[in-house]
Amino acid sequence: MKINGTPYRSVWVDEKDGWSIHIFDQTRLPFALDILTLVTPEEVAHAICTMQVRGAPLIGAVAAYGLALALRSSANDTTLEQTAAMLAATRPTAINLRWAIERMLTRLRPLAPAERAAAAYAEAGLICDEDAAQNEAIGRHGLELLRALAAGGRRVNILTHCNAGWIATVDWGTALAPIYMAHDEGLDVHVWVDETRPRNQGAALTAWELGSHGVPHTVIADNAGGHLMQHGQVDIVIVGTDRVTRSGDVANKIGTYLKALAARDNDVPFWVALPSTTIDWTVSDGIREIPIEERAASEVTHVGGRDDAGNIVRVQITPDGSRAANPAFDVTPARLVTGLITEKGCCPATQAGLLSLFPEFGQKEQGI
Numbered sequence: 001m002k003i004n005g006t007p008y009r010s011v012w013v014d015e016k017d018g019w020s021i022h023i024f025d026q027t028r029l030p031f032a033l034d035i036l037t038l039v040t041p042e043e044v045a046h047a048i049c050t051m052q053v054r055g056a057p058l059i060g061a062v063a064a065y066g067l068a069l070a071l072r073s074s075a076n077d078t079t080l081e082q083t084a085a086m087l088a089a090t091r092p093t094a095i096n097l098r099w100a101i102e103r104m105l106t107r108l109r110p111l112a113p114a115e116r117a118a119a120a121y122a123e124a125g126l127i128c129d130e131d132a133a134q135n136e137a138i139g140r141h142g143l144e145l146l147r148a149l150a151a152g153g154r155r156v157n158i159l160t161h162c163n164a165g166w167i168a169t170v171d172w173g174t175a176l177a178p179i180y181m182a183h184d185e186g187l188d189v190h191v192w193v194d195e196t197r198p199r200n201q202g203a204a205l206t207a208w209e210l211g212s213h214g215v216p217h218t219v220i221a222d223n224a225g226g227h228l229m230q231h232g233q234v235d236i237v238i239v240g241t242d243r244v245t246r247s248g249d250v251a252n253k254i255g256t257y258l259k260a261l262a263a264r265d266n267d268v269p270f271w272v273a274l275p276s277t278t279i280d281w282t283v284s285d286g287i288r289e290i291p292i293e294e295r296a297a298s299e300v301t302h303v304g305g306r307d308d309a310g311n312i313v314r315v316q317i318t319p320d321g322s323r324a325a326n327p328a329f330d331v332t333p334a335r336l337v338t339g340l341i342t343e344k345g346c347c348p349a350t351q352a353g354l355l356s357l358f359p360e361f362g363q364k365e366q367g368i
């Protein structure tokens with residue numbers, strides 16, 4: 001996508017040195033557009049853990065480059081396996097991270113050490129190109145849903161949660177891809193942007209993305225979505241996801257489940273956008289089998305922002321001594337999901353629906 005007319009992806013290899021990795025520091029957006037240069041796998045791991053880089057497909061792609069960085073200095077089996085394990089341990093919920101690392105290991109293990117660094121950069125580049133293409137396809141399939149709602153030129157009000165935009169992927173985004181395409185096509189779309197406590201990815205990142213692209217949007221408190229649905233102000237909910245089970249259960253940012261309940265209670269279609277790299281074919285029961293990341297309590301007790309003097313600050317919002325819990329994701333059961341928007345098309349949130357689009361994964365039930 002473009003920032004002030006300049007095309008960007010969310011991760012890229014330095015054009016001059018050909019090996020260092022660049023990302024946007026997403027903890028500084030929307031108030032500062034800081035580009036970080038990563039030169040070691042440890043810096044990649046830190047960027048993922050601290051959410052300087054985040055978004056299920058993107059952390060997989062950046063972790064792939066983290067392996068490539070490691071192999072520049074040492075390409076033996078020990079370095080390969082230990083670096084892979086370190087990167088895989090950064091965040092537990094998004095399956096894309098494990099998928100990307102497993103793909104890199106499959107590609108690199110058979111190679112002679114001398115061949116591994118170049119092959120790692122090439123494979124990470126393929127992962128990026130594929131993610132961008134998959135998300136563009138998700139946009140095209142999701143666009144059909146928005147065209148149907150926009151029939152007769154009516155405004156389409158979309159609610160989204162967290163950030164599943166281009167900055168959460170290599171490019172295009174998942175939940176936001178159809179919205180960009182609908183807006184660019186001239187459809188009258190408006191987005192209710194859940195702030196998405198506690199990290200405020202919606203207020204900080206989705207609002208920044210949509211505003212940069214000129215898409216009409218309104219930031220709302222997380223708790224306002226149900227009210228808007230009750231009053232007919234939401235035509236569709238589209239969210240991203242960090243892991244979908246083979247039975248269609250959806251892990252996504254904390255609060256997604258509550259939106260799905262409100263949507264069901266108000267007959268609002270609830271769609272989930274994802275590339276097939278987000279499907280975990282080895283699990284079926286999302287509530288019991290998907291690990292939910294527990295993040296620092298300080299993300300709940302403190303909030304970041306910009307003060308009146310223009311300084312980016314963090315302030316405490318709870319009394320000293322109050323405890324806080326911070327589960328970062330929840331699982332929406334498939335029964336609450338209207339359908340899934342993938343790069344191969346839309347399908348019901350069921351195993352049969354997924355296999356209708358991805359028959360090659362039938363044997364995956366035994367695990368990846």
Ligand SMILES: CSC[C@H]1O[C@H](OP(=O)(O)O)[C@H](O)[C@@H]1O
Nearest residue numbers: 054055056164168240241252253
């Ligand atoms: C296409 S991004 C999918 C997913 O990832 C985000 O999680 P986080 O911000 O913690 O990396 C969020 O759950 C998005 O919906």
